[in-house]
Amino acid sequence: MSNTNIDFRPAQAEDAAECIRVRGLTRENAASAERLAELGVTVASWGEQIRSGQLPGHLALHQGQLVGYCFGDVGSGEVVVLALLPEFEGLGLGKLLLHKVMAELRSHGHQRLFLGCSDDPASRSYGFYRHLGWRSTGQRDGLGDEMLEHVLN
Template sequence: MTLRLASVDDVETLFDIRCSVTENHQSRDELAGLGITVESVGEMVASGDYVTTIAEIGGQPVGFSMAQISEGYVFACFVRPGCHGQGVGGALMAAAEEGLQRAGVKEAWLSTGEEEHFRAPGFYRHLGWVDSGHLEDGQIRFTKRLSW
């Protein structure tokens, strides 16, 4: 597996991966309804305020993470369903955390659903993230201290 920083040219790949997941699945139309479009994500990647990393296996993109520096927020971490259990998600989360830490973020946060079939909460706990309550939309808020 190799990791690389994403560029604006990778935005379609990010959407392909995001829309391929079975847990927390959202279509492009659903994402657009939330304001998450190819254009908006392209602007995010180009802004310099996001650390966006793509994981590849055999030259094929299999996952990505995206973290917003100014907010200390891990916006996304998604892995293609056929690539679970290979360390891709952990490597992508480590890349997001390291990028935020290098930028001076001391504590990061993320949010995820807590539906019974979602594995994400357990995954984040396994990586040292701490459940710090719920957001207004019902999502679990996790935090992690990156530096002291």
């Protein structure tokens, strides 16, 4: 399968439930709806953040079904989440979704973006972000992940 069979669109508040479902199906860093709720992320809270414009996101859809997404926080410049179903990895979708969110955060005035990432070199995210120019800040986020930053030109 190629990424030419994929449609992209901005996220809408009504997409929050499906995003939560997909997050539980990812290969690495999967989080169930129950775990997300423990962190304060519910369909209602996520939907409201999308609706208010605080958490813009972009979706990847295959035959109308959600297969991946990326969201960023316009207040802080944080890339909050990037998730893909395992069968859609390796097609360049993560990179495309990430770049869409990075451009959106830049349009809101952010020159420095950041995210939390595993510091385990065996994890897919470790090499993915570093390959795209993200660098360690030497700090950790509240979940214990390594903080990476990307300074936009």
